Amino acid sequence: MKMQVDDTMQRNNLVSREELQRQSEELLTALLQAIKKGNFDNVYTDDYAQVNDILSDISVMRARQGFSPRETNRFVLSLKQALCDVLEQEHAGTPEVLYKEILQVNSLLDNLSIIAFETYIKGREDVILRQSDEINEISTPVIRVWEGILALPIIGTLDSSRTQTVMENLLQEIVETGSSIAILDISGVPTVDSMVAQHLIKTVSATRLMGAECIISGIRPEIAQTIVHLGIDLSNIVTKATLASALQVAFARLNLQVRSIDRMAAPLLK
């Protein structure tokens, strides 16, 4: 019986033959133990606890490895054919018994496949959750431009969960570095509607509550147009067209000056 099942399942080539063999053996052993107890109906009882655990592990793993739902489910359903074949041989002479047993095996495996499917989906959801967290993290770097000056280039749309991450990262960095000026650069934000503007205003307000100043840079002409057309009031916030001019303001606030070195004096510095 084991042989048959393994054969059926080796059609998948996303995991190694040995791994697959091990998984199906594990599952089969557990399943046989459960069946011995004579319970064919309720897979949510303790008899099937081990089977369910193994099945869940396999399904979650497959979700992470990128198996399709069809492939994952076939792993379970392929048992059906194998078990039916065995039953057919055993009860060849008594069709009534065969029919009954096949029915039982069918419903049992259907239930198991539902469990596999449920955990597969859960595994996928976990993957998605983790990825969206990662995207949030990656897409909001805080750069220490200068002593006391932080810059935060925002790329992509600014929704409320993103704003929260931006605020968290920015404020934490302000505390850690003792920076008194933060520049939010929105050149990479495709559109600024009233929601996005609201999020920007919130970020600026929170920065101010901490005792730091926030400058918004990277206002493209079309963004300036939409801001005015939508009647969004940003007059309380220092805004600049480019990151460079925001930096200039920041330097001025910190009483710093950037000069080009006099060519005649330059050799002396070497």
Place this chain on the structure above:
Amino acid sequence: MEKIPILRMGPFLLVTIQVDLYDQLALNLENDLISSISKTGAKGVLIDISALDIVDSFMGRILSNIASMSRLMDAGTVVVGMQPAVAITLVELGLKLHGVYTALTIEKGIALLQQQFTLRTSGQEEDTSSQDE
């Protein structure tokens, strides 16, 4: 009765809030601070809230009140060391700390008070609020 100590630092007063502020204690602080300003003729108040995990609308009102009252007595108010989580929460709550200035550290707070004091004495009145609306 529990009290929050008020320290004198030159022309300024320093209050470090380190305990959970329930309402009566916060109201006491307001009273004590205002009478200290009048007694000492302090020109500014620094309120260090770096140990506070929670600032709700009641606490926010106390801070605003202290700022407005000290202002009437010619003293500025700077809130120092607000935690990031508190700042984000206040913004979401919709609370504006009217008339309250903020600074990252006590040093920066003192510098801010000094700068305001110089501005006031030189006759140029500064803008009433650092908070946007």
Place this chain on the structure above:
Amino acid sequence: MSNHTIPIVREQDFILIRSHIQELCAETGMNLINQTKLITAASELVRNILNYAKSGKVMMEIVSINARQGIKLTFTDEGPGIENLQAAMQDGYSTSSGMGLGLPGAKRLVSEFAIQSAPGKGTIVTLIHWKDGH
């Protein structure tokens, strides 16, 4: 999953409530910002109860739907109730000397917020804050 009810009679009761919420936050792994938002919202509601109903209680529990975990707080009082709920949920509306941010502010801080009240029938405020804050 534990659910816990604490009476609200004095200002200091908030300290107990808050430390219990902190425990629940640690259990669900809620981050500091969401924890701060939830506790601040709880603080607003405790104050509301003390100001208007004088006493009440809060039930605190962990809830989960699918893979999402959150903390649910149910504030109950048998006070005078709220006559005009719609107005009470608006910013700046206050019948006392407060800033009128209590109810609407608390609502903005948490994921889900529901209020039931009628004059003479007390008030029930239920709020849920999901671990991810949305």
